[in-house]
Amino acid sequence: MSKLVLLFTFNILLLVAPSFLKAQETEEDDFSQYDDLDFADEAAKRYATSKVIGLSPQKLILMGYDAQGPYKIQSGAVNNTPAETMNTTLTHGFQLAANIPVYSRNSLIVQLGFNYQGTTFASTKSTYENDFNQVLANATHHTLGLNTTIFKPFNEKNFLIFQGSMDLNGDYELTKLQNPKYLKYSAAAIYGWKSSDRLMWGIGFAQTYRAGELNYIPIVLYNWTHPSLKWGAEVLAPARAHLRYTINPRNMLFFGYELQGQSYRLNNGNNVNWNFDNLELRRGEIRVRAIYERQVVGFIWLGVQAGYRIGYSFNVDHVADGKDFFRGSFGDDPYAFENKIGNPLYFNFTISLVSP
Amino acid sequence: MKNVFNKLFALNLFSLMLLLTFSVSAQNDGDALLGVWEPSNGKARVKIDKIGDKYFGRIVWLKEPKDPNTGEPKVDKNNPDVSLRSTPLRGYRMLKDFVFKGDGVWEEGTIYDPENGNNYSCIIKLKDDNTLDIRGFIGIQTFGRTDEWKRLIIKKKG
Amino acid sequence: MKTIQRYSLLFLYLAVLISCSTKTDLKTITLSNINFEFEAPIYSGPNSATAELSIDLSKEIGEGFEIKDVKLKNASIVTDSTTVPADNLQSITLQIGSSNQPLISIGVINPTIPTSLNQQLTTSNDKNLSSYLLGKSFYLVLDPDFINDSEETSIRLEGTFEFEIHYTNK
Numbered sequence: 001m002s003k004l005v006l007l008f009t010f011n012i013l014l015l016v017a018p019s020f021l022k023a024q025e026t027e028e029d030d031f032s033q034y035d036d037l038d039f040a041d042e043a044a045k046r047y048a049t050s051k052v053i054g055l056s057p058q059k060l061i062l063m064g065y066d067a068q069g070p071y072k073i074q075s076g077a078v079n080n081t082p083a084e085t086m087n088t089t090l091t092h093g094f095q096l097a098a099n100i101p102v103y104s105r106n107s108l109i110v111q112l113g114f115n116y117q118g119t120t121f122a123s124t125k126s127t128y129e130n131d132f133n134q135v136l137a138n139a140t141h142h143t144l145g146l147n148t149t150i151f152k153p154f155n156e157k158n159f160l161i162f163q164g165s166m167d168l169n170g171d172y173e174l175t176k177l178q179n180p181k182y183l184k185y186s187a188a189a190i191y192g193w194k195s196s197d198r199l200m201w202g203i204g205f206a207q208t209y210r211a212g213e214l215n216y217i218p219i220v221l222y223n224w225t226h227p228s229l230k231w232g233a234e235v236l237a238p239a240r241a242h243l244r245y246t247i248n249p250r251n252m253l254f255f256g257y258e259l260q261g262q263s264y265r266l267n268n269g270n271n272v273n274w275n276f277d278n279l280e281l282r283r284g285e286i287r288v289r290a291i292y293e294r295q296v297v298g299f300i301w302l303g304v305q306a307g308y309r310i311g312y313s314f315n316v317d318h319v320a321d322g323k324d325f326f327r328g329s330f331g332d333d334p335y336a337f338e339n340k341i342g343n344p345l346y347f348n349f350t351i352s353l354v355s356p
Numbered sequence: 357m358k359n360v361f362n363k364l365f366a367l368n369l370f371s372l373m374l375l376l377t378f379s380v381s382a383q384n385d386g387d388a389l390l391g392v393w394e395p396s397n398g399k400a401r402v403k404i405d406k407i408g409d410k411y412f413g414r415i416v417w418l419k420e421p422k423d424p425n426t427g428e429p430k431v432d433k434n435n436p437d438v439s440l441r442s443t444p445l446r447g448y449r450m451l452k453d454f455v456f457k458g459d460g461v462w463e464e465g466t467i468y469d470p471e472n473g474n475n476y477s478c479i480i481k482l483k484d485d486n487t488l489d490i491r492g493f494i495g496i497q498t499f500g501r502t503d504e505w506k507r508l509i510i511k512k513k514g
Numbered sequence: 515m516k517t518i519q520r521y522s523l524l525f526l527y528l529a530v531l532i533s534c535s536t537k538t539d540l541k542t543i544t545l546s547n548i549n550f551e552f553e554a555p556i557y558s559g560p561n562s563a564t565a566e567l568s569i570d571l572s573k574e575i576g577e578g579f580e581i582k583d584v585k586l587k588n589a590s591i592v593t594d595s596t597t598v599p600a601d602n603l604q605s606i607t608l609q610i611g612s613s614n615q616p617l618i619s620i621g622v623i624n625p626t627i628p629t630s631l632n633q634q635l636t637t638s639n640d641k642n643l644s645s646y647l648l649g650k651s652f653y654l655v656l657d658p659d660f661i662n663d664s665e666e667t668s669i670r671l672e673g674t675f676e677f678e679i680h681y682t683n684k
Contacts, residue, residue, distance in 0.1 A: 031559030034417035037508040041486040044506045049397045104502040106396040227424045249472040299494045356476045356492035442624040447560025453616045
């Protein structure tokens with residue numbers, strides 16, 4: 001009889017055990033207790049994050065198209081060919097970029113990126129007397145690059161940012177890249193302070209090709225959002241600076257400028273028979289612009305830019321065997337030849353996948 | 357008859373012990389997520405608990421509990437659904453619908469960012485007893501970002 | 515001109531034909547006296563209680579119909595003046611979930627009306643709840659935010675929820 005009772009009891013327990021073991025409903029909380037907590041791991045620290053409130057979303061993947069209106073290129077005499085003016089009709093090309101966080105911890109973030117930019121100089125003629133104009137008309141200029149950004153916070157206030165990139169720039173065919181010895185290296189290091197959730201700033205130094213040729217410059221980082229969350233500034237000077245107006249977190253307007261540029265190896269295809277081996281076009285430009293970015297659906301964002309492209313530099317240098325040199329503001333090394341470039345209106349359109 | 361009875365008795369006892377063992381261990385592993393956690397930005401504290409078999413995280417503390425523009429407790433003003441924009445952020449379930457998959461991994465959930473009103477797919481991994489890797493992503497995990505959350509406990513006195 | 519008139523008439527005819535062939539019917543289902551129990555200790559701040567529910571839609575609207583969408587039309591929460599003074603409430607949030615559907619917010623009132631025992635929530639108009647109601651069961655999660663701690667051993671809030679169901683013939 002006792003065994004029968006035990007058997008009966010065990011069966012009841014078997015039936016009801018799952019409901020006993022099912023998770024409890026939410027217990028009620030004394031919310032005031034959450035003011036006074038500490039890390040369970042005594043060694044844990046708080047670190048500054050890499051963003052401020054209200055910053056425009058980071059683009060994980062970007063595809064775009066850039067187009068400049070008509071302008072004149074007044075090319076200097078070169079290779080026993082006379083000076084000549086080229087009337088461009090459209091200077092345009094596609095761009096593609098990716099920036100993926102490959103390592104992400106509170107104490108270190110590492111991103112790896114890739115970028116491509118193409119530029120074709122369409123003009124009124126297909127043949128030119130001036131060899132430089134002919135080289136421009138012959139082939140598209142490509143930039144293929146790899147880059148990395150490292151964000152290293154030391155504590156809640158102080159951080160270090162390092163950016164490095166290498167770019168292959170020239171009028172080579174994409175199926176036949178130019179020699180890697182012509183890679184251009186850029187780098188920047190910034191030491192910064194995160195004063196609050198709405199302000200981070202820093203100072204640093206950079207090796208850059210943004211003005212078209214090798215340069216060493218001081219840089220300033222300043223990311224700020226007004227308490228209203230409507231206005232802000234996103235600055236990495238002198239490379240770029242923008243004032244931001246947030247219509248809402250899915251619609252933003254920017255007003256400002258960006259300095260862009262690279263050094264491009266010319267005549268990779270040897271289509272023009274000139275007696276130079278290593279000429280590089282030092283292309284630098286300042287884009288004064290307005291940008292509108294908006295969420296299309298989910299994490300797909302659209303960006304539209306319009307502005308004025310000011311040609312900062314369009315001269316050509318001898319760069320022997322890819323070994324670049326620093327001219328700076330006070331250097332007097334002569335250019336192989338000098339050119340003047342007009343300043344057109346431009347338009348840029350991008351579709352991006354933005355980061356959480 | 358007695359033999360049959362004894363065998364049945366033994367089988368029931370064994371089944372109950374087996375059920376209890378697996379149920380308790382399954383409950384404990386998944387429940388390692390329970391507790392109060394702090395995201396890396398330190399702006400909020402999130403308490404993770406359970407409704408049914410799923411895990412949810414509620415905001416229980418905000419570094420800046422009031423909106424500086426209105427002076428009122430912060431609300432979900434960036435919610436894409438206009439009718440829900442008055443929902444208070446304190447108490448808001450920003451982590452939802454996580455299912456324990458074993459091996460310190462919780463999947464099938466979402467994480468909500470009140471700063472922009474976006475919901476992201478999310479996976480949680482228990483890095484150690486006091487550290488979570490919370491990865492919000494879009495579509496595939498490659499297109500995402502990992503944030504490290506640290507467990508919080510009541511401050512030790514003295 | 516005659517061609518435009520002919521095409522306009524054709525378009526109008528097609529529009530009427532299409533709209534008549536996909537006629538949508540509407541049924542309102544009200545779930546009343548849904549209790550949300552809060553056991554002591556009841557602290558100030560957001561508290562949470564769950565009610566598990568199920569609706570047999572085939573019983574409500576019959577067989578041979580296809581549910582187009584389900585919306586929460588109205589949600590009201592009644593408090594007991596003795597255990598929950600109306601001025602002790604700050605806000606109420608309502609969510610719906612089920613074992614195979616995500617938990618989503620469907621109603622809120624913030625701030626609550628301090629002089630009223632009946633709080634009418636603003637309901638979400640853009641969420642189709644058919645997957646929840648068509649399932650075996652679903653649960654409603656009520657998160658009232660109390661201003662002060664309560665000495666009560668238990669508190670009950672009672673909800674009334676009105677669902678609008680749009681359906682068509684299969």
